[in-house]
Amino acid sequence: MAGTVSIQWLRYLRHFRRPLRTGAGVFTTRTGIVLRVETDSGAGFGEVAPWSGFGGENLSDAEAFLRENSGAIVAAADIPPALPCLRGAVETALRQVANPAAPAPPPLRCATLLTPETTPANAPLLCSAFKLKIADSSPETLRRVRAVLDELRDGQTLRLDANGALASVAPWLEFLEDTRVEFLEQPLPPERMDELRELPEKVLRKIALDESVSLAEDLPHDWLGPLVVKPLLLGNTARFREWREKHPAAKIIYSSCFETAVGREAALCFAAADPAAATLAHGFGTLGFFGNDGWEAAHADGETLGVAKSIGWDAAAWDAWWRERTRAATAAAARRNARVVDAVDRVDGVDTADVVVTEPVPARYAAAVLAAFAQGKTVWCANPHWGETEWQEAKKLFAAAATAAAAVHTVHTVHTVHTVHPAATTATATAARGELRIPTGGTGGKVRFIRHTAATLAAAAEAQVAAMFGADAADAAGAVFVSPLPPWHIGGIMPFFRAQACGGSVVLCDASFAPDAPLPEIHAARCQISLVPTQLLRLLERDGGAAWLRRFDCVLLGGAAVPPSLLARARTEKIRLASGYGMTETAAFVALRTPADFLADVPENDAAPPAASVLPHADIQIIAADGQPASEGAPGRVAIRAASLSPDVPEPFFPGDEGVLANSRLRILGRADRHIITGGEKVDPRRVEAVLLTAGGVCAALVVGEPDAEWGERVTALVELENHNEDRVDIEDREDGSSGGVIGGGWREHLAEAVKRKLARHCVPKRWLRVASLPFDGRGKLDRRALAALLSDTGG
Numbered sequence: 001m002a003g004t005v006s007i008q009w010l011r012y013l014r015h016f017r018r019p020l021r022t023g024a025g026v027f028t029t030r031t032g033i034v035l036r037v038e039t040d041s042g043a044g045f046g047e048v049a050p051w052s053g054f055g056g057e058n059l060s061d062a063e064a065f066l067r068e069n070s071g072a073i074v075a076a077a078d079i080p081p082a083l084p085c086l087r088g089a090v091e092t093a094l095r096q097v098a099n100p101a102a103p104a105p106p107p108l109r110c111a112t113l114l115t116p117e118t119t120p121a122n123a124p125l126l127c128s129a130f131k132l133k134i135a136d137s138s139p140e141t142l143r144r145v146r147a148v149l150d151e152l153r154d155g156q157t158l159r160l161d162a163n164g165a166l167a168s169v170a171p172w173l174e175f176l177e178d179t180r181v182e183f184l185e186q187p188l189p190p191e192r193m194d195e196l197r198e199l200p201e202k203v204l205r206k207i208a209l210d211e212s213v214s215l216a217e218d219l220p221h222d223w224l225g226p227l228v229v230k231p232l233l234l235g236n237t238a239r240f241r242e243w244r245e246k247h248p249a250a251k252i253i254y255s256s257c258f259e260t261a262v263g264r265e266a267a268l269c270f271a272a273a274d275p276a277a278a279t280l281a282h283g284f285g286t287l288g289f290f291g292n293d294g295w296e297a298a299h300a301d302g303e304t305l306g307v308a309k310s311i312g313w314d315a316a317a318w319d320a321w322w323r324e325r326t327r328a329a330t331a332a333a334a335r336r337n338a339r340v341v342d343a344v345d346r347v348d349g350v351d352t353a354d355v356v357v358t359e360p361v362p363a364r365y366a367a368a369v370l371a372a373f374a375q376g377k378t379v380w381c382a383n384p385h386w387g388e389t390e391w392q393e394a395k396k397l398f399a400a401a402a403t404a405a406a407a408v409h410t411v412h413t414v415h416t417v418h419t420v421h422p423a424a425t426t427a428t429a430t431a432a433r434g435e436l437r438i439p440t441g442g443t444g445g446k447v448r449f450i451r452h453t454a455a456t457l458a459a460a461a462e463a464q465v466a467a468m469f470g471a472d473a474a475d476a477a478g479a480v481f482v483s484p485l486p487p488w489h490i491g492g493i494m495p496f497f498r499a500q501a502c503g504g505s506v507v508l509c510d511a512s513f514a515p516d517a518p519l520p521e522i523h524a525a526r527c528q529i530s531l532v533p534t535q536l537l538r539l540l541e542r543d544g545g546a547a548w549l550r551r552f553d554c555v556l557l558g559g560a561a562v563p564p565s566l567l568a569r570a571r572t573e574k575i576r577l578a579s580g581y582g583m584t585e586t587a588a589f590v591a592l593r594t595p596a597d598f599l600a601d602v603p604e605n606d607a608a609p610p611a612a613s614v615l616p617h618a619d620i621q622i623i624a625a626d627g628q629p630a631s632e633g634a635p636g637r638v639a640i641r642a643a644s645l646s647p648d649v650p651e652p653f654f655p656g657d658e659g660v661l662a663n664s665r666l667r668i669l670g671r672a673d674r675h676i677i678t679g680g681e682k683v684d685p686r687r688v689e690a691v692l693l694t695a696g697g698v699c700a701a702l703v704v705g706e707p708d709a710e711w712g713e714r715v716t717a718l719v720e721l722e723n724h725n726e727d728r729v730d731i732e733d734r735e736d737g738s739s740g741g742v743i744g745g746g747w748r749e750h751l752a753e754a755v756k757r758k759l760a761r762h763c764v765p766k767r768w769l770r771v772a773s774l775p776f777d778g779r780g781k782l783d784r785r786a787l788a789a790l791l792s793d794t795g796g
Contacts (some may be wrong), residue, residue, distance in 0.1 A: 005074050007090075008036045008467040009048075009066055011059070012260065014290045017523070018115065020258075023135045023165025024211075025452075026055040030258050037093035044096030046089030047263030053163065054214035054257075056233060058729040062086040063226050084215055084235025091237060092266040099719075108254075108268065108277060111159060112285040119518075120151040129182065129281035131159040137171040149180055153361070157182040164189035164211050169191060169199060178207045183226055186210040208253065218455045226251040228283065231270040232263050244274065252276065255283030258290075334432075353378055356398060360384040363508050366487040368788060370496060373434040373454075380437045380449060383488045393447040394439070414752075438490050440584040450490075450584045450646045453595075460644035461497035461588035463617040467592040468528050468554040468578065475554070479504035479526035482552075484511040486536060490584040491530060491558060497587075498528075511540040519548050528554040532776075533700075536570065546573040554578050555594050563699050568603045581612050581668050583655055587644040590618035592664045608690070611665040618642035621652065622661045635715035636668060676705035678713050681762040688717065688763050697722050697747065702774050703765065706791060717765035718774060718790060721747055 013031050033048040047354070050056045062083055072078065076091035084780040111129035120130055132148055134141050148503055159182045160175065166187045175181045185208040188196055193212060196204070201224060213219050216239040219227065234240050244252070245449060256264065268284065271277050355372040357379060359365040365384070365429040372379045382394060385536070415700035436457070437449035469476040481499050483490035483506060484488055495506045509520050529552050531539075536557060539545035549555055557579050570577050576595030582588045591612035598610075614620050618640040622630040630636040638659045639652035658669040669686060676683040683701035692701035697721040705713035748768045755764045775786035 006038045006071075007066060008075060009063070010034045010036075010142070011063075012604045014260070016289055019131075020289065021135065022133050022161070023163030027052075031059060032259065032263070033062060033089070034260065034262055035089050035093055037097070039094070039097050042100060044093035044100075045262050046091070046093035046266065047232065047259055047261050048089045049086045049257055049259040050085045051230070051233065051257040052104060053211055053397065054230070054233050056085050056214065056235070057083045062583065069509040073505050074476060081235065082658070085233060087235050088232055088237060089263075092263075107270060107493075108284065109281045110270070110285040111281040111283055113283075113289075114148065119151070120148065120156060120349040126227045128156050129159065130156065130506045131161055131185075131283065131285070133161050133163070135165050137164070137166055137168070142171065145175060149178065152180055155364075159183055159185060159208075161185040161210070162187045169203070169207075173203065176203055181206070183208040185226075186212065186668070204589075210255070216452065218241065219243050223250075225637075226253050228255050230255050230257045230268040232257055232259055237270065250655065251280070253282055256286045258286060260647045269761075285447070293747065295711060314458055332570040349751075352399075354380065356382050358382045360386050362487050362492070366493070366496060366506075369436070369487065369493065373436060376434045378437065379487045381439060381493065383439055384487075386447075390447050394449075397447070397449060405608050418442050435542060436493070438493065438584050440490075451648050452587055452646055453743060456644045456646065457494070457497045457587055458501065459617045459642075460589070461501040461629055463644075464494070464589050464592070464614040465498050465501045467613070467615055468556065469526060469590075469596060469752070470553075470594060470596060476504070478502070478524055479528065479553075480507055480522050482507045482509060482520060482522065482527065482529040484509050485530050486511075490588050494588045495528075495530065511535065513542070513545075515542045522551055527552050528556060530556045530558065532558060533566060534773075536562075537566055540566075540569055540573065540575075544576065549575045551575060556580065564603065564693055565699070567598075571599060571601075571603070574599065579610055585646050585649050585653060585655070586618070586640060586642050587646075590615055590620065590642050590644070608668045608671060609686075611662075614661075614664050614666055616646055618659060620666055622659060623654075625637065629659075633660055635660050637672060638668070654742070676703075676709045676713050678705070678708075678715055678762055678766075681760070683715055685715075687759060688715070690753050690757045692717065692719060692751055695751055697750070700774050701785075704787070704791075707726075708766075711766075714766045715763065715790065716767040716769065717751070718771050718787075719747075720772070720774060721770055 002607065003291075011031065011033050012030055015029055016027060030049075032050075035046045035048065037046065048059065048062050049057060062085065065079070065083055065086065069078075072636075073090065076087050079087040081087070101796060109129070111131045114130050114132045130148070130152075132145065133589060134145065145158075152158060153168050157180055160172070162185060164186045166172070169184070169187045172184055172187065176184060183206045187207065190212040196207060199207065204224045206225060208226040209220075209223060210230055213227050213229065214233045217232045219229075219240070220244075227250060228551045229240070229253060230235070244250070254267065254277060256267065259267065264284070271282060284515070296750050316560055318784070353370075355377045357365055357368045357369055357372070369379050380394075380398065383390070386394065404650060406736060423442065423525040434454060436452045438452060440448050440450055446523045465476055465479075469479070479499070479502050481495035481504060483492055483495040487493045487496075487508075497505050498504070504524070504526075507520050507522070510517055513519075529549075536549075536555070539549055553576060555570075555575055555577050557577050562579075567577070577598045580589035580592040583591050591614045593610045593612040595612075601610075621639045621641075622634065622636040623634045623639050624630040624634065635658055637654055639655045640655055641651045641653070645651060645653055656672055659668065660667045670684070674685050683703075683705075685705070688702045689702045692698050692703075699722055701720075702718045704716050706716050721739055747770070751768070752764050769790060771790060777784045
């Protein structure tokens with residue numbers, strides 16, 4: 001490139017979160033140089049990131065050359081071959097100058113690098129390919145590999161990376177016969193290449209070269225197995241492109257060398273230019289290995305290095321640019337990588353307008369939904385755990401859709417995968433007009449599907465993210481959304497669109513939170529998790545659970561009523577709880593009680609309905625019995641208008657709830673249809689439940705009406721007691737309504753007296769059922785079939 005070229009550079013020092021153990025040694029830090037190259041046409045950036053064991057220059061060589069020759073550099077070819085990383089960095093910067101509007105690289109499928117703390121079972125980056133570093137052939141290492149293989153699910157594969165540290169390939173031959181082992185990477189050092197070539201052809205096809213092919217001129221034309229190429233180490237990229245054109249069938253795995261976001265962007269752009277790259281998983285699953293995934297706050301010597309001061313970039317200008325890139329690069333790194341789930345190839349081959357997803361594995365289910373949605377299809381989110389009745393109801397709806405829109409294709413299982421990030425998925429779907437049909441009902445009610453578009457989902461997600469992260473919502477870029485909720489419900493699919501709204505990512509985790517199940521590691525600065533009360537209780541009762549929950553900016557709690565004792569415990573542990581109001585028709589929340597409100601509240605308010613602030617994308621009114629808007633603070637029916645409202649739902653939408661609204665804060669009193677009429681008297685079951693929850697000895701309570709020949713309906717209470725093994729409660733009621741600590745009477749008598757003291761006599765339940773757990777499903781919704789089964793029990 002003709003013209004004046006000015007170069008400045010900055011050294012950096014980044015610390016690994018934990019030592020990186022490889023066959024080439026143990027690494028605790030990563031150093032490199034970032035370049036700013038300016039010409040008459042503009043400026044671009046590149047990174048010099050040599051890596052031990054791969055040949056090439058060291059940083060001192062590159063820096064010495066820059067000091068002596070930066071004014072003479074006009075093109076990348078002016079840099080000698082002995083400095084391949086510097087040459088590649090300058091080439092990258094000049095390419096940016098020549099094409100400043102180049103599009104961002106498309107997402108590539110990536111393999112997750114495993115550590116002793118990260119396994120296929122708890123890896124926060126959900127993918128189908130994993131990579132494990134091995135340093136020897138000891139019995140302990142072999143056992144570790146077998147343990148990892150045992151954790152793999154169907155369709156997942158493992159790569160073994162030796163970094164040239166093995167004495168022999170023989171101990172690993174049995175693993176290479178395993179179809180789950182994709183390949184063994186660089187088992188012997190480069191100087192022992194002749195020994196590798198003597199291996200049988202079947203074995204060679206599963207031997208990958210890495211350290212042996214660090215430079216473009218090292219690439220062999222006859223190697224049968226994969227070649228691992230690190231773009232930042234190639235040097236002469238033009239020579240590599242020529243080689244690639246001559247050998248299009250070669251299996252190339254592109255890989256990171258633990259560079260910063262500047263080099264990572266360049267490497268991903270380079271890899272994405274290869275047409276064959278989309279068919280393989282690449283080695284960029286290295287996010288989270290440093291303090292952040294963009295820039296460090298300081299560099300090696302604390303001062304700007306370089307020359308060409310005439311361009312005006314002094315130390316202050318570097319520092320300002322550095323801070324700005326910290327935020328931007330973190331968000332960009334999350335968007336560019338396999339950080340969420342893998343999406344299906346199989347959907348690509350579906351030529352129908354409608355797709356039904358039934359895959360039972362949550363990560364793969366979400367992958368199929370996002371992939372089909374991005375292609376503009378109408379995606380029916382079927383619940384893979386429906387019973388026969390629900391499936392019959394759903395199939396009638398599928399058949400009606402098929403009549404109007406050709407056949408409906410059902411995706412049962414995902415095999416081959418591509419990576420899809422919510423940002424890319426939703427942007428594509430907006431143009432493609434994809435739609436989701438999300439089920440509601442099916443737990444005793446009739447199955448229905450609620451239609452949502454990219455516009456309604458985005459409106460909900462943006463408002464919800466802002467509310468969850470409070471005043472610092474602008475810093476939510478790159479946030480992680482942890483979800484144990486099933487993605488065939490609105491609560492489980494919305495995290496993907498919230499991630500899209502802030503350039504973040506989603507981590508799916510096991511819903512049980514069993515004591516022996518590891519908790520996902522979260523490395524992002526901002527993070528949120530969605531839970532139901534049972535999950536919150538399990539986490540608070542397990543070792544380290546409270547500390548893990550304190551890591552989250554927002555713990556979104558939904559579903560069933562929450563016992564005041566559990567709320568008080570969470571407040572004591574300083575858990576940032578949030579509760580909200582919303583439903584499938586509104587794409588989840590239209591009002592939210594923020595974590596700040598929860599922590600500032602007092603325990604006495606825990607038994608009352610919480611006040612939730614109406615989100616800016618929604619307009620909520622309370623309608624009185626005469627059909628007119630109720631006065632401020634007066635109860636009535638809830639009416640919703642919102643940008644997130646399903647296009648099939650008329651505005652205003654009446655969800656069937658009663659509430660009060662004051663100062664734009666909504667309190668939901670409960671379902672309007674829950675009132676019980678017994679002997680001509682009206683009973684509000686919510687008031688009875690509130691009394692039971694504060695009476696002492698009760699974990700959870702549900703009050704319902706049962707048909708009764710004498711009373712019309714009888715009031716029935718289902719309760720969970722704190723002492724599950726006794727028929728008595730350890731409570732003594734005092735005259736002032738407080739509770740003592742000595743053993744009182746039988747639990748029925750105790751609770752009946754508590755209700756009688758606070759409410760009218762017709763509110764006292766006529767039937768009491770003690771249950772191990774209330775009949776709520778995994779989302780915290782009332783399971784009416786399970787309720788019917790409990791009520792049919794003649795015991796109590």
